[in-house]
Amino acid sequence: MEGEPTAELIRAQLRRLRVNAELSQEEFGKLVHFSGSQVSAVELGQRPLDRFFLKRADEVLGTGGLLTSLLKLAERDGQPSWFRPWLEAERQAQQLRCYQPTLIPGLLQTENYARTVIRANGTLSDDEVDKRVAVRIDRQSIFLQPSPPELVAVIEEVVLRRVDEDFQGIMAEQITCLIERAGLPNISVHLIPTEVSMHVGLTGPFTLARGVDAGWIGHLENHLGGVVIDKDDEMAILLSRWEGVRNEALSRRQSIELMKEVVTSWT
Structure with a gap:
């Protein structure tokens, strides 16, 4: 992410805001609980952008959350090219339909669960895990909109x-x-009970999004990434499969009761 244009913009804005506040790097560092040399390293791109650092910088400089908002954009810019169109569709969606046979859907994951799932990829550094967790949790902010999907x-x-x-x-x-x-x-969360041994959805997870234009697009996940589906004939297949998995699932109330039963069984 550090070479992305948005990351460069964050560093430039940080320098500008600090200078306008007439604070040296040393003075600013004391206010955000960093050393002057650490502030210099951040501004020069020699140190990764840090969420805590930028949050404190926003508070000290009175930016209204500008720097942390830009960091979210930088993290999105750092996502693989195949995923960016889906992130945009997700943010603009009025309706979302998701089927997951193996994991809790990303839009419903807690931070601890997301971290555990992402850390299962043993090739990722701690810093990369933190970035991916932050992006996944930030995706859930669509539900905080005035008119959430x-x-x-x-x-x-x-x-x-x-x-x-x-x-x-x-x-x-x-x-x-x-x-x-x-x-x-x-x-709405609906569970497919274990006694349903076979159904059309078991070939893999998928998500559907319906935007303001009332058109549907889909997203298929795989081990190498994912693909966005927007062709009419392919979308017709996914919508049909959605109806198949939804028809196998319990009602909303029954699903909530089953979830409570699962948690209670452990205690």
């Missing part, structure tokens, strides 16, 4: 029960969060 998520019951002693606390927190989200008027 409607989300209907279908999840396999087995996803909730895939847990060991080390993961149990994180999973209990995640399911509790799911129950809370499912109580919101614009979010």
Whole structure:
């Protein structure tokens, strides 16, 4: 991310705001709890942009959250090219439909669950894990909009029960969060019970988004990334498969009761 244009803009804005406030790097560093040399390294691009640092800088410089907002944009810019069109579709969606056979959907993940899932990729550094977690959680900000999208998520019951002693606390927190989200008027969570052994959705996860133009687009995930689907014939197949998985799922109320039962069984 450090070579991206948005990251360069953050550093330029930071320098400009600091100079306008008539603060030396040393003086500014004391106010944000960093050393002067660390401030210099950030401004020169020799140190990664840090969320805590920029949050403190926003507070000290009275920017109204400018720098942290730009950091979110920089993190999005740093996403793979195949994912950026979907992020844009997700942000503009009025309706979202998601089926996940193996994991909690990203838009409903807690930070601890997201971190555990992302850290399972042993090739990522701690810094890269932090960046990916931040982007995933930031995606959920679409539900804080004045007119948030409607989300209907279908999840396999087995996803909730895939847990060991080390993961149990994180999973209990995640399911509790799911129950809370499912109580919101614009979010529905539906479970496909384990006794449904075979159905059309098991070939893989997919998400559908409907924008202001009333048109649908889809997103398919795989081990190498993902692909955005917008052709009419392919979308017709995905919409049909959505109806298939939705018809196998429990009602909203039954799903919430099952989630409560899963958490209770551990305690």
